[in-house]
Amino acid sequence: MQEKYIRWGRQKNCMRELTAYGNARKAEIGADRVFDFSLGSPSAPVPKPVWEAMREAMKRPDVHEKTPPAGLSALREAVAENLSGRYGLDLTAELVQIVTGAAGGLAVCANALLKPGDEAIVLAPYFTEYRVFIEGAGGTVVEVPPLADMQPDLKALRAAISEKTRLVLVNTPNNPSGAILSKKSLTGIANALRKAGERYGRPIYLLSDEPYRELCYDRKAIPAPMAAYENTILCYSFSKSLSLPGERIGYLTVHPQLTDREAVQRALLDAAVSLGYCAAPSLMQHAIVPCVGMTADITRYRKNRALLYGMLTELGFDCVRPQGAFYLFVKSPLPDAKAFSEAAKRYELLLVPSDDFGLPGYLRLAYCVPEETIRRSEAAFRALAEEFGRRKD
Amino acid sequence: MQEKYIRWGRQKNCMRELTAYGNARKAEIGADRVFDFSLGSPSAPVPKPVWEAMREAMKRPDVHEKTPPAGLSALREAVAENLSGRYGLDLTAELVQIVTGAAGGLAVCANALLKPGDEAIVLAPYFTEYRVFIEGAGGTVVEVPPLADMQPDLKALRAAISEKTRLVLVNTPNNPSGAILSKKSLTGIANALRKAGERYGRPIYLLSDEPYRELCYDRKAIPAPMAAYENTILCYSFSKSLSLPGERIGYLTVHPQLTDREAVQRALLDAAVSLGYCAAPSLMQHAIVPCVGMTADITRYRKNRALLYGMLTELGFDCVRPQGAFYLFVKSPLPDAKAFSEAAKRYELLLVPSDDFGLPGYLRLAYCVPEETIRRSEAAFRALAEEFGRRKD
Numbered sequence: 129m130q131e132k133y134i135r136w137g138r139q140k141n142c143m144r145e146l147t148a149y150g151n152a153r154k155a156e157i158g159a160d161r162v163f164d165f166s167l168g169s170p171s172a173p174v175p176k177p178v179w180e181a182m183r184e185a186m187k188r189p190d191v192h193e194k195t196p197p198a199g200l201s202a203l204r205e206a207v208a209e210n211l212s213g214r215y216g217l218d219l220t221a222e223l224v225q226i227v228t229g230a231a232g233g234l235a236v237c238a239n240a241l242l243k244p245g246d247e248a249i250v251l252a253p254y255f256t257e258y259r260v261f262i263e264g265a266g267g268t269v270v271e272v273p274p275l276a277d278m279q280p281d282l283k284a285l286r287a288a289i290s291e292k293t294r295l296v297l298v299n300t301p302n303n304p305s306g307a308i309l310s311k312k313s314l315t316g317i318a319n320a321l322r323k324a325g326e327r328y329g330r331p332i333y334l335l336s337d338e339p340y341r342e343l344c345y346d347r348k349a350i351p352a353p354m355a356a357y358e359n360t361i362l363c364y365s366f367s368k369s370l371s372l373p374g375e376r377i378g379y380l381t382v383h384p385q386l387t388d389r390e391a392v393q394r395a396l397l398d399a400a401v402s403l404g405y406c407a408a409p410s411l412m413q414h415a416i417v418p419c420v421g422m423t424a425d426i427t428r429y430r431k432n433r434a435l436l437y438g439m440l441t442e443l444g445f446d447c448v449r450p451q452g453a454f455y456l457f458v459k460s461p462l463p464d465a466k467a468f469s470e471a472a473k474r475y476e477l478l479l480v481p482s483d484d485f486g487l488p489g490y491l492r493l494a495y496c497v498p499e500e501t502i503r504r505s506e507a508a509f510r511a512l513a514e515e516f517g518r519r520k521d
Numbered sequence: 522m523q524e525k526y527i528r529w530g531r532q533k534n535c536m537r538e539l540t541a542y543g544n545a546r547k548a549e550i551g552a553d554r555v556f557d558f559s560l561g562s563p564s565a566p567v568p569k570p571v572w573e574a575m576r577e578a579m580k581r582p583d584v585h586e587k588t589p590p591a592g593l594s595a596l597r598e599a600v601a602e603n604l605s606g607r608y609g610l611d612l613t614a615e616l617v618q619i620v621t622g623a624a625g626g627l628a629v630c631a632n633a634l635l636k637p638g639d640e641a642i643v644l645a646p647y648f649t650e651y652r653v654f655i656e657g658a659g660g661t662v663v664e665v666p667p668l669a670d671m672q673p674d675l676k677a678l679r680a681a682i683s684e685k686t687r688l689v690l691v692n693t694p695n696n697p698s699g700a701i702l703s704k705k706s707l708t709g710i711a712n713a714l715r716k717a718g719e720r721y722g723r724p725i726y727l728l729s730d731e732p733y734r735e736l737c738y739d740r741k742a743i744p745a746p747m748a749a750y751e752n753t754i755l756c757y758s759f760s761k762s763l764s765l766p767g768e769r770i771g772y773l774t775v776h777p778q779l780t781d782r783e784a785v786q787r788a789l790l791d792a793a794v795s796l797g798y799c800a801a802p803s804l805m806q807h808a809i810v811p812c813v814g815m816t817a818d819i820t821r822y823r824k825n826r827a828l829l830y831g832m833l834t835e836l837g838f839d840c841v842r843p844q845g846a847f848y849l850f851v852k853s854p855l856p857d858a859k860a861f862s863e864a865a866k867r868y869e870l871l872l873v874p875s876d877d878f879g880l881p882g883y884l885r886l887a888y889c890v891p892e893e894t895i896r897r898s899e900a901a902f903r904a905l906a907e908e909f910g911r912r913k914d
Contacts (some may be wrong), residue, residue, distance in 0.1 A: 129784055130636050133791040174585060178795035183581065192567060226796070228621060228769070235797025241656075243523050247887045257794070264632075364622040373587045374803025376621070401650070402657035404628025405619070408769025409802045 132263060142484050143256070143433040150478045157476075161452045163505035166478045168303060168455065172372040172424035172496075178370055178415060182335045185414035195407045197397055199226025199379070203413050206420040207379050211362075218384060225396055226408045229376035230242050230339045230365035232400075234297075237335050237380065240392070240399035241295055242267035245498070248295040249288050250281045253457070253485035255337070268293070271365045271486050277449050278307035278457070282316040289324040295333050296321060300350055301340040304492035308344065308451040311351040318357035331359045332388035339365040339378070340453035342423040345430050349454065358385040362394075366416060368453075371424045377412045383509025391440060429454045432495040436502050443513040454496040457482070460489050461516040471515070475508040522644075525656060535859070535877050543860075550869075556898035558822065559809060559871045561696060561848065563764040565817035571763055571808060578807035588800045590790055592619025592772070596806050599813040600772050606753075608748045609775060617672035617790055619801045622769035623732045623758035625793075628654045630728050630754060630773065633785070633792035635660035641689040644673045646729070646850070646878035648696050660687070661885075664879050671700035671841050671850070675709040682717045688726050689714060693743055694733040694845025697878045697885035701737065701844040704744040714846045717751070724780035727753045732771070733846035735762040735816040738823050743845065751778040761846075764817045770805045774784040822847045825888040829895050836906040847889040850875070855884050856911040864908070868901040 148168045154162045165427035186193050204221035212219045227233035234257075243247060244266035250258050252271050262269050268383065270293070272284045285296075296317065300309040308318075321332045341364065344350050354360040365378030380396060383388060407413075433450050440447050446459035450456035458479070462468040465481035465488060472479050472491075494503065528834070539559045547555045574898075578584050591597065597614035605612045620626035627650075635641060637659035643651050645664050655662050663686070665677045678689075689710065691703040715723045729746035733759065737743050747753045758771030773789060775782060800806075826843055833840050839852035855861040858874035858881060863874050865884075875883035888895065 129634060129781070129788045130792070131634065133788040133795070169586065179579070186572070186575065192767045193562065193767045220532070231799045232797040235795070240526060256798060260795050292844070317752065372585045374585045374800070374806075376799065376802050395523060397525040399523070400566055401655050402526070402628070403796045404625040404654060406622055406624045406769065409769050409805065411804070413767075487534060 141256070142469070143334065143480050146469070146478050149473070153358075153476070159458045160504070162478065163433055163501055163508055164475050164478045165495070166480050168494040168496065169373060170368050170424070170454075170496055171498070172371050172426055173513055174371045175419070175424050177422060181415040181418050182411065185411055186408050186415060191454055192484050193410060193438070195226075195410050197401055197407050199224070199408060200382070200413045200417070202417045206417050207381065210420045211381060212505050214349070214350050217354065219381060220384075222487075223384060223393075225393070225400070226413060227373050227378050227400065228378055228408045229362075229367065230337060231257065231338060232365055232376065232405060233363040233365070233378050233380045234258070234335070234337060235264065236266060236396055236399045236405070237363065238262050238265035238295070239403060240395035241333060245292060246294040247290060247292040248297060249285065249293060250297045250486065251285070251299075253278075253302065253304050253482055253487035253490070254340070255299060256296055258486045262388060273487060276304075278302065278305040278316065279310055279313045282313070282320060285317065286320050289320065289332070291328045292336050293324065293332050295335055297335045297337065298353060299337045300353065301343060304342065304455050304480070304482060304490070305448050305454055305457040306450030306453050306455045307448065308350050309353065311356070313357035313518045314353055315349055322358065323355060325359070333386075333392075334363045335363060336360055337363045339368045342369040343426055343429060343454060344452040346451055347400055353414050354381070354383055359387055361386070369423045370416075370419060372412070375409065377408050377416060408481045428499065429496060432497065432499055432502055435499065436493065438497045439502070440509060441492055443509055444517055445513065454494060456493040456495055458491045458493060460491055463489065463490055465491055466517070474494055476511050477505065477508050477512060486497075524826060529625050534649070535862070536873050538861070538874055539871050540691035542755070546869070547589060553897070554888055555748070555869050555871065556894055556901055557871045558888070558890065560871050561663060561887040561889065562766060563761050563847075564891070565764050565819055565821060565890055567764045568812070570815060570817050571747060571765070571812050574808040575804065578804055584807055586803060587868070588619075588803050588806055589732070590794055590798075590800050591616070592801060593806045593810070595726060595810045596813070599810050600774065601811045607742070608745050610747065611730040611843060612774060613777075616775050617785070618686055618773045618793070619806060620756075620771050620773055620793065621798050621801045622729045622760065623730060623756055623771045624650065624654075625769065625798060625833060626756040626758070626771050626773045627651070627728070627730060628657065629789055629792045629798070630756065630798060631655050631658035631660060633788035633880075634688055638685060638755065640683060640685040640688060641688040641690060642678065642681050643690045643879065644678070644692075646671075646698050646875055646883070649877045650691055652879075660834065666694050667698075671695065672706045675706070675713060678710065679713050679785040682713065682722045682725070682780055686717065686725050688728055690728045690730065691746060692747065693737060696733065696846055697848050697875060697883070698841055699843030699846050702746065704749070707749035714750060714752065724752045725784075727781075728756060730755055730756045732758040732761045737821055737845040738826060739844055747774070747776055751776050752780055754779070755789050762816045763812060765805070768802065768805045769802050770809060771781045788854060821854065821892065823890060825890065825892055825895055827854065828892065829863050829886065829888045832895070832899055833902060836902055838906065838908055847887060849886040849888055851884045851886060853884055856882065858882055858884055861909070865905055868905050870898065870901050870905060879898075
């Protein structure tokens with residue numbers, strides 16, 4: 129057996145544990161008495177046209193046939209057209225590879241681009257499994273902590289880059305912080321990677337994980353990493369935008385001017401085959417074709433964001449202003465966020481401590497919950513604030 | 522980039538090339554004038570209850586939610602019940618892990634069980650991608666050639682086992698040979714692996730890839746590797762039995778008495794997560810629950826098998842008697858099967874040379890084609906036989 133899996137198996141996963149605890153607790157005292165903010169699973173209804181497209185796809189005689197490894201041509205073309213319009217780049221279908229969910233896409237990238245000894249930089253806080261994908265591919269994780277506003281610390285990034293750096297992984301909007309990478313941050317990252325690429329004589333690729341791209345509340349669209357840096361590989365999933373997390377469908381797109389583009393694309397395709405992917409599920413590929421540019425109605429996330437952020441800041445909690453995704457990132461009143469998460473359980477509040485996200489001292493609250501859950505949780509948060517407010521003084 | 526992917530990218534894949542050639546040729550002279558036996562894709566209609574179950578699943582509010590990593594409990598239970606009945610073993614849901622197609626399951630096994638330096642034995646002829654999964658996981662492939670009847674050469678198997686052997690991979694019914702492992706062969710393999718396991722003080726696992734299990738024509742069921750050897754991991758896919766190759770849904774099941782069972786199951790689950798699988802596609806998991814024991818109507822494969830085998834043996838071709846799957850394995854009249862495949866193209870016959878399957882000198886003919894294709898190909902095969910029959914004399 130691979131030692132790495134045995135080691136991972138022994139590691140505790142706070143998120144998984146909290147969800148399991150929550151389910152047991154709900155069975156014990158009733159679901160409406162537990163305020164579960166642990167799970168980042170989309171709650172907006174699947175858009176009607178997606179259901180319609182699924183029913184249409186089921187009429188095709190070839191709906192269950194295996195598609196080419198890079199995906200259905202029609203879907204690759206629809207994605208390319210959508211992205212070209214967004215980014216003002218000439219993105220063709222040949223640059224798009226359909227993948228089995230964003231996790232599949234990230235694992236494919238890590239395996240295609242990293243070899244043992246290579247380093248991948250991740251900007252903290254970051255989604256827990258980035259480490260699993262990078263180490264699984266034989267690479268080494270180098271963490272760069274953020275500034276207080278959750279934008280990247282560019283000085284720390286420059287210091288972290290070495291001749292072994294092959295990849296920098298970013299996530300915008302960010303899980304768990306809700307932050308969106310600013311244009312200034314993207315320019316800073318691009319300049320740092322370009323300079324280091326020249327210095328070491330090989331490109332450093334930016335892998336931009338954007339499943340929450342459409343969940344963006346204060347502006348029309350997020351600043352696009354692909355528009356800022358030519359050595360960008362975009363990883364996208366329809367899980368969040370169309371509320372289809374179980375169906376495992378997304379895409380990778382490489383920038384047209386990516387260094388060694390053909391070799392990289394060949395490696396991405398071969399990595400997918402070598403990891404056993406064959407191709408993404410066929411029915412959903414057919415169904416997504418007419419739905420590429422759509423987004424579920426995210427009004428509920430927008431409302432919940434305002435409600436929860438307003439409520440917690442008023443109660444004196446120190447919150448990162450959430451710009452996108454459906455997470456609120458709250459500074460832990462105790463130095464140990466795990467201890468604070470334990471204390472919150474006494475008020476039936478389930479908050480994920482940030483230690484698993486590579487940045488201790490915070491709690492992640494997923495606000496993709498029924499609005500009622502937030503409203504009914506107010507008394508519990510108030511009691512929690514009073515207990516820890518008093519202690520702080 | 523990983524050198525292995527660049528190397529694989531450069532390798533020619535006869536199957537892929539032949540399919541591409543065939544498509545071009547069909548466009549040129551008409552699909553009915555090309556006799557394409559290159560593609561092993563199921564042609565039996567998807568059973569009606571599967572469509573019904575898909576429509577029922579689409580009514581569930583949770584149909585698109587991510588399932589647990591090991592799969593839906595209901596599906597794991599249905600699989601366990603079905604297998605217990607088949608094998609007379611007490612197989613519980615805990616022993617079943619739902620995977621994203623058989624390819625996904627095999628890649629997960631290779632990554633979970635092999636570490637660099639480990640050897641995996643494959644019994645030739647074997648499905649091309651076994652090598653990709655094993656080498657992708659850092660393992661080394663050791664090939665064991667078959668006897669003339671395509672049963673394993675047990676003496677060669679015993680000689681191939683070393684202290685580095687971690688895994689033996691079998692495929693029954695076999696792609697490309699159509700052979701089914703006999704009870705005698707299974708007992709021989711089990712004895713060899715048990716003895717070697719004792720000698721080296723660690724278990725050698727048998728990974729049994731059985732996507733064609735239900736495509737078995739001369740008897741009620743194939744002899745089951747899992748019933749013969751306790752250190753067996755079964756890999757199954759619904760692609761062939763339910764004609765759903767595009768939907769990527771299957772399972773792994775470990776024997777209840779598997780050595781180090783808990784650590785192996787933990788590694789299998791962690792490998793799936795690390796390769797980016799999350800969980801198998803949710804809609805299809807729900808839809809398969811009531812369909813676990815079903816098989817599409819395989820009458821057409823049975824008829825085509827008799828027709829093609831009869832026709833080719835009568836024309837003087839030396840054929841392995843096909844017992845299962847939908848492949849006919851034919852001895853090449855020329856020593857170089859690739860050269861013979863090229864010659865066959867002149868008669869618009871597309872036959873896959875066996876070199877990619879780890880056993881030179883044969884051609885694979887997929888007979889999951891319309892019956893008409895076989896009937897209409899007779900003149901071409903006759904002309905081919907005459908050309909090469911004459912040369913042989």
